[in-house]
Amino acid sequence: MGLVSGLVDAAVVLFSGVLAVAVPLIDAQVCLPEWLYPAPLLELKRWYGETYGDYLMAEKPHFFTGLVWVEIAFLWPLSLANFYGILARRPWAATTSLMAGVSIATSMAAILAELLGSGRASDQLLRMYVPFGVFALLAILRGLFSHAKPRRPTATSHVPTARKKRA
Template sequence: MAAAPRWRERLFALYFLSHIPVTLLIDLQPLLPAGIHPPALAELLQWYTAAFRDPLMLQPPEWFKAFIYCEAFLQLPFFPVAGYAFLKGGCKWIRTPAIIYSTHVATTLLPILAHILFHDFSKSEHSGPQTQRERLTLLSIYLPYLLVPLLILYTMLRNPHYNQADKRKRK
Protein backbone atom coordinates (compact mmCIF):
# COMPACT_ATOMS: atom_id res chain seq x y z
CA MET A 1 0.00 0.00 0.00
CA ALA A 2 1.16 3.51 -0.74
CA ALA A 3 2.33 5.63 2.15
CA ALA A 4 1.11 9.15 2.72
CA PRO A 5 2.89 11.65 0.49
CA ARG A 6 6.16 12.63 2.14
CA TRP A 7 5.41 16.35 1.80
CA ARG A 8 2.33 15.84 3.96
CA GLU A 9 4.21 13.88 6.61
CA ARG A 10 6.92 16.55 6.65
CA LEU A 11 4.26 19.25 7.04
CA PHE A 12 2.77 17.34 9.97
CA ALA A 13 6.21 16.88 11.55
CA LEU A 14 6.96 20.61 11.18
CA TYR A 15 3.55 21.47 12.62
CA PHE A 16 4.09 19.32 15.72
CA LEU A 17 7.74 20.17 16.31
CA SER A 18 7.18 23.91 15.86
CA HIS A 19 4.25 23.71 18.25
CA ILE A 20 6.54 22.73 21.17
CA PRO A 21 8.33 26.08 21.60
CA VAL A 22 5.18 28.07 20.79
CA THR A 23 3.26 26.24 23.51
CA LEU A 24 6.03 26.46 26.09
CA LEU A 25 7.05 30.06 25.45
CA ILE A 26 3.79 31.76 24.47
CA ASP A 27 0.61 29.73 24.89
CA LEU A 28 1.16 28.72 28.52
CA GLN A 29 1.88 32.27 29.74
CA PRO A 30 -1.75 33.03 30.70
CA LEU A 31 -1.78 30.04 33.07
CA LEU A 32 1.36 30.94 34.99
CA PRO A 33 1.84 33.71 37.56
CA ALA A 34 3.10 37.02 36.21
CA GLY A 35 6.85 37.41 36.37
CA ILE A 36 7.73 33.75 35.79
CA HIS A 37 8.48 34.28 32.12
CA PRO A 38 11.53 36.26 31.05
CA PRO A 39 10.60 39.87 30.24
CA ALA A 40 11.32 39.35 26.54
CA LEU A 41 8.68 36.59 26.32
CA ALA A 42 6.13 38.63 28.25
CA GLU A 43 6.83 41.54 25.91
CA LEU A 44 6.41 39.25 22.89
CA LEU A 45 2.99 38.19 24.17
CA GLN A 46 2.06 41.83 24.82
CA TRP A 47 3.17 42.80 21.31
CA TYR A 48 1.20 39.92 19.77
CA THR A 49 -2.01 40.71 21.66
CA ALA A 50 -1.75 44.39 20.71
CA ALA A 51 -0.75 43.83 17.08
CA PHE A 52 -3.40 41.20 16.38
CA ARG A 53 -5.98 42.43 18.91
CA ASP A 54 -6.23 39.01 20.54
CA PRO A 55 -7.97 39.42 23.90
CA LEU A 56 -8.09 35.64 24.39
CA MET A 57 -4.37 35.49 25.10
CA LEU A 58 -4.21 38.70 27.14
CA GLN A 59 -7.06 38.01 29.59
CA PRO A 60 -8.40 34.57 28.67
CA PRO A 61 -11.92 33.68 29.75
CA GLU A 62 -12.24 30.48 31.80
CA TRP A 63 -13.41 28.41 28.81
CA PHE A 64 -10.28 29.44 26.89
CA LYS A 65 -8.07 28.65 29.89
CA ALA A 66 -9.56 25.16 29.85
CA PHE A 67 -8.33 24.78 26.27
CA ILE A 68 -4.86 25.98 27.30
CA TYR A 69 -4.80 23.37 30.08
CA CYS A 70 -5.70 20.73 27.49
CA GLU A 71 -2.85 21.98 25.34
CA ALA A 72 -0.44 21.81 28.27
CA PHE A 73 -1.36 18.39 29.64
CA LEU A 74 -2.78 16.47 26.67
CA GLN A 75 -1.31 17.97 23.52
CA LEU A 76 2.19 19.05 24.58
CA PRO A 77 3.31 15.51 25.51
CA PHE A 78 1.99 14.31 22.16
CA PHE A 79 3.88 16.89 20.05
CA PRO A 80 7.35 15.22 20.13
CA VAL A 81 5.82 11.76 19.64
CA ALA A 82 3.85 12.88 16.61
CA GLY A 83 6.78 14.93 15.31
CA TYR A 84 8.97 11.82 15.46
CA ALA A 85 6.37 9.58 13.82
CA PHE A 86 5.77 11.90 10.90
CA LEU A 87 9.43 12.84 10.48
CA LYS A 88 10.38 9.17 10.35
CA GLY A 89 7.46 8.50 8.02
CA GLY A 90 5.26 5.49 7.54
CA CYS A 91 4.56 4.91 11.24
CA LYS A 92 1.13 3.29 11.18
CA TRP A 93 0.89 3.30 14.99
CA ILE A 94 0.35 7.08 14.92
CA ARG A 95 -3.07 6.68 13.31
CA THR A 96 -5.28 6.39 16.41
CA PRO A 97 -3.44 9.02 18.49
CA ALA A 98 -3.47 11.38 15.50
CA ILE A 99 -7.21 10.88 15.03
CA ILE A 100 -7.81 11.64 18.71
CA TYR A 101 -5.53 14.68 18.60
CA SER A 102 -6.95 16.15 15.40
CA THR A 103 -10.55 15.63 16.49
CA HIS A 104 -9.86 17.24 19.86
CA VAL A 105 -8.08 20.25 18.38
CA ALA A 106 -10.66 20.81 15.64
CA THR A 107 -13.38 20.71 18.30
CA THR A 108 -11.63 23.30 20.47
CA LEU A 109 -10.98 25.61 17.52
CA LEU A 110 -14.64 25.93 16.57
CA PRO A 111 -15.67 27.99 19.64
CA ILE A 112 -12.45 30.02 19.39
CA LEU A 113 -13.13 30.92 15.76
CA ALA A 114 -16.80 31.62 16.51
CA HIS A 115 -15.74 33.92 19.36
CA ILE A 116 -13.38 35.82 17.07
CA LEU A 117 -15.99 36.15 14.33
CA PHE A 118 -19.15 36.88 16.31
CA HIS A 119 -18.31 38.26 19.76
CA ASP A 120 -19.18 41.92 20.30
CA PHE A 121 -15.85 43.21 21.57
CA SER A 122 -17.17 46.77 21.87
CA LYS A 123 -18.92 45.65 25.08
CA SER A 124 -15.82 43.86 26.41
CA GLU A 125 -13.39 45.31 28.91
CA HIS A 126 -10.51 44.01 26.75
CA SER A 127 -9.95 45.36 23.29
CA GLY A 128 -10.51 42.79 20.60
CA PRO A 129 -10.88 43.04 16.87
CA GLN A 130 -13.30 45.82 15.96
CA THR A 131 -13.35 45.73 12.16
CA GLN A 132 -13.96 42.86 9.80
CA ARG A 133 -10.36 43.16 8.62
CA GLU A 134 -9.05 42.85 12.20
CA ARG A 135 -11.29 39.82 12.79
CA LEU A 136 -10.04 38.14 9.61
CA THR A 137 -6.42 38.93 10.50
CA LEU A 138 -6.83 37.33 13.93
CA LEU A 139 -8.73 34.46 12.36
CA SER A 140 -5.76 33.86 10.03
CA ILE A 141 -3.55 33.29 13.11
CA TYR A 142 -5.85 30.58 14.51
CA LEU A 143 -7.04 29.00 11.24
CA PRO A 144 -3.91 26.87 10.56
CA TYR A 145 -4.53 25.18 13.93
CA LEU A 146 -7.84 23.99 12.51
CA LEU A 147 -6.80 23.27 8.92
CA VAL A 148 -3.68 21.19 9.66
CA PRO A 149 -5.50 18.95 12.17
CA LEU A 150 -8.32 18.48 9.64
CA LEU A 151 -5.72 17.46 7.04
CA ILE A 152 -4.20 15.05 9.58
CA LEU A 153 -7.65 13.60 10.26
CA TYR A 154 -8.37 13.25 6.55
CA THR A 155 -5.01 11.57 5.98
CA MET A 156 -5.47 9.13 8.86
CA LEU A 157 -8.97 8.18 7.74
CA ARG A 158 -8.57 8.14 3.96
CA ASN A 159 -4.96 7.24 3.15
CA PRO A 160 -4.69 3.48 2.55
CA HIS A 161 -1.31 3.35 4.32
CA TYR A 162 -2.82 4.50 7.61
CA ASN A 163 -6.30 3.15 7.05
CA GLN A 164 -5.61 -0.47 6.25
CA ALA A 165 -6.87 -3.06 8.69
CA ASP A 166 -4.30 -5.11 10.54
CA LYS A 167 -4.24 -8.35 8.58
CA ARG A 168 -3.01 -11.04 10.93
CA LYS A 169 -3.41 -14.68 10.16
CA ARG A 170 -6.24 -16.28 12.02
CA LYS A 171 -5.86 -19.89 13.01
Protein backbone atom coordinates in the same frame (compact mmCIF):
# COMPACT_ATOMS: atom_id res chain seq x y z
CA MET B 1 -0.95 9.62 -3.84
CA GLY B 2 2.53 9.45 -2.35
CA LEU B 3 3.15 13.13 -3.06
CA VAL B 4 -0.08 14.19 -1.35
CA SER B 5 0.68 11.93 1.61
CA GLY B 6 4.19 13.39 1.86
CA LEU B 7 2.85 16.95 1.78
CA VAL B 8 0.29 16.17 4.47
CA ASP B 9 3.01 14.54 6.59
CA ALA B 10 5.22 17.62 6.13
CA ALA B 11 2.38 19.94 7.16
CA VAL B 12 1.55 17.85 10.23
CA VAL B 13 5.23 17.68 11.23
CA LEU B 14 5.59 21.46 10.76
CA PHE B 15 2.53 22.31 12.85
CA SER B 16 3.42 19.68 15.47
CA GLY B 17 6.85 21.31 15.76
CA VAL B 18 5.27 24.74 16.13
CA LEU B 19 2.91 23.45 18.82
CA ALA B 20 5.72 21.62 20.62
CA VAL B 21 7.47 24.97 21.04
CA ALA B 22 4.57 27.43 21.29
CA VAL B 23 2.38 25.62 23.82
CA PRO B 24 4.82 25.64 26.75
CA LEU B 25 6.53 28.93 25.89
CA ILE B 26 3.67 31.16 24.69
CA ASP B 27 0.23 29.64 25.25
CA ALA B 28 0.94 28.42 28.78
CA GLN B 29 1.51 32.03 29.85
CA VAL B 30 -2.29 32.32 29.91
CA CYS B 31 -2.58 30.06 32.95
CA LEU B 32 0.87 29.82 34.54
CA PRO B 33 2.45 32.54 36.70
CA GLU B 34 4.54 35.19 34.92
CA TRP B 35 7.59 34.62 37.13
CA LEU B 36 8.14 31.28 35.36
CA TYR B 37 8.97 33.05 32.09
CA PRO B 38 11.93 35.23 31.12
CA ALA B 39 11.21 38.80 30.08
CA PRO B 40 11.74 38.19 26.32
CA LEU B 41 8.98 35.55 26.27
CA LEU B 42 6.61 37.83 28.18
CA GLU B 43 7.40 40.60 25.71
CA LEU B 44 6.81 38.25 22.76
CA LYS B 45 3.34 37.38 24.08
CA ARG B 46 2.54 41.06 24.66
CA TRP B 47 3.76 41.95 21.15
CA TYR B 48 1.64 39.17 19.63
CA GLY B 49 -1.46 40.31 21.52
CA GLU B 50 -1.02 43.91 20.39
CA THR B 51 -0.04 43.14 16.80
CA TYR B 52 -2.84 40.66 16.10
CA GLY B 53 -5.41 42.07 18.51
CA ASP B 54 -5.76 38.72 20.27
CA TYR B 55 -8.11 39.70 23.07
CA LEU B 56 -8.37 36.07 24.21
CA MET B 57 -4.69 36.01 25.17
CA ALA B 58 -5.01 39.41 26.86
CA GLU B 59 -8.33 38.98 28.69
CA LYS B 60 -7.94 35.25 29.48
CA PRO B 61 -11.63 34.22 29.54
CA HIS B 62 -12.30 31.07 31.53
CA PHE B 63 -13.15 28.88 28.54
CA PHE B 64 -9.90 29.92 26.83
CA THR B 65 -7.88 29.21 29.96
CA GLY B 66 -9.46 25.75 30.08
CA LEU B 67 -8.54 25.12 26.45
CA VAL B 68 -4.94 26.12 27.18
CA TRP B 69 -4.85 23.62 30.06
CA VAL B 70 -6.01 20.94 27.61
CA GLU B 71 -3.21 22.03 25.26
CA ILE B 72 -0.63 21.73 28.03
CA ALA B 73 -1.82 18.38 29.39
CA PHE B 74 -2.93 16.65 26.19
CA LEU B 75 -1.97 18.39 22.96
CA TRP B 76 1.63 19.24 23.83
CA PRO B 77 2.66 15.60 24.49
CA LEU B 78 0.77 14.54 21.35
CA SER B 79 2.63 17.15 19.31
CA LEU B 80 5.95 15.81 20.53
CA ALA B 81 4.83 12.26 19.72
CA ASN B 82 3.60 13.32 16.27
CA PHE B 83 6.84 15.10 15.48
CA TYR B 84 8.91 12.05 16.38
CA GLY B 85 6.47 9.43 15.13
CA ILE B 86 6.04 10.85 11.64
CA LEU B 87 9.73 11.54 11.12
CA ALA B 88 10.67 8.07 12.41
CA ARG B 89 7.78 6.49 10.44
CA ARG B 90 6.31 4.78 13.48
CA PRO B 91 3.02 2.94 12.86
CA TRP B 92 1.34 4.57 15.87
CA ALA B 93 1.82 8.08 14.42
CA ALA B 94 -1.52 7.76 12.62
CA THR B 95 -3.25 7.42 15.99
CA THR B 96 -1.47 10.39 17.56
CA SER B 97 -2.21 12.49 14.46
CA LEU B 98 -5.89 11.63 14.70
CA MET B 99 -5.97 12.45 18.42
CA ALA B 100 -4.16 15.77 17.96
CA GLY B 101 -6.37 16.72 15.01
CA VAL B 102 -9.59 16.04 16.91
CA SER B 103 -8.30 17.95 19.95
CA ILE B 104 -7.37 20.99 17.87
CA ALA B 105 -10.61 20.86 15.88
CA THR B 106 -12.60 20.85 19.11
CA SER B 107 -10.64 23.79 20.51
CA MET B 108 -10.83 25.69 17.23
CA ALA B 109 -14.62 25.27 17.12
CA ALA B 110 -14.94 27.03 20.47
CA ILE B 111 -12.33 29.70 19.66
CA LEU B 112 -13.68 30.51 16.19
CA ALA B 113 -17.25 30.61 17.54
CA GLU B 114 -16.09 33.23 20.05
CA LEU B 115 -14.05 35.20 17.52
CA LEU B 116 -16.79 35.27 14.89
CA GLY B 117 -19.67 35.62 17.34
CA SER B 118 -18.17 38.48 19.32
CA GLY B 119 -17.46 40.64 16.30
CA ARG B 120 -14.21 41.70 17.97
CA ALA B 121 -11.82 39.65 15.85
CA SER B 122 -9.81 41.45 13.21
CA ASP B 123 -9.16 39.84 9.84
CA GLN B 124 -5.53 39.57 10.86
CA LEU B 125 -6.45 37.60 14.01
CA LEU B 126 -8.70 35.26 12.03
CA ARG B 127 -5.88 34.67 9.54
CA MET B 128 -3.73 33.66 12.51
CA TYR B 129 -6.22 31.07 13.85
CA VAL B 130 -7.63 29.59 10.62
CA PRO B 131 -4.42 27.69 9.68
CA PHE B 132 -4.76 25.72 12.91
CA GLY B 133 -8.22 24.61 11.76
CA VAL B 134 -6.71 23.50 8.45
CA PHE B 135 -3.97 21.67 10.35
CA ALA B 136 -6.63 19.91 12.44
CA LEU B 137 -8.34 18.71 9.27
CA LEU B 138 -5.05 17.48 7.77
CA ALA B 139 -4.08 15.69 10.98
CA ILE B 140 -7.49 13.99 11.15
CA LEU B 141 -7.26 12.91 7.51
CA ARG B 142 -3.72 11.64 8.05
CA GLY B 143 -4.88 9.65 11.05
CA LEU B 144 -7.81 8.13 9.20
CA PHE B 145 -6.21 7.38 5.86
CA SER B 146 -2.54 6.67 6.46
CA HIS B 147 -1.70 3.04 6.04
CA ALA B 148 1.21 1.59 7.93
CA LYS B 149 3.32 -0.53 5.64
CA PRO B 150 3.57 -4.11 6.84
CA ARG B 151 6.94 -4.96 8.27
CA ARG B 152 8.98 -7.68 6.69
CA PRO B 153 10.09 -10.36 9.07
CA THR B 154 13.76 -10.18 9.91
CA ALA B 155 16.13 -12.86 11.06
CA THR B 156 15.73 -11.71 14.65
CA SER B 157 11.94 -11.55 14.68
CA HIS B 158 9.96 -14.38 16.17
CA VAL B 159 8.05 -15.43 13.08
CA PRO B 160 7.35 -19.13 12.79
CA THR B 161 9.11 -20.64 9.83
CA ALA B 162 7.65 -23.27 7.56
CA ARG B 163 9.25 -26.66 8.16
CA LYS B 164 8.85 -29.94 6.47
CA LYS B 165 7.24 -32.57 8.61
CA ARG B 166 9.45 -35.50 9.36
CA ALA B 167 8.11 -38.99 9.47
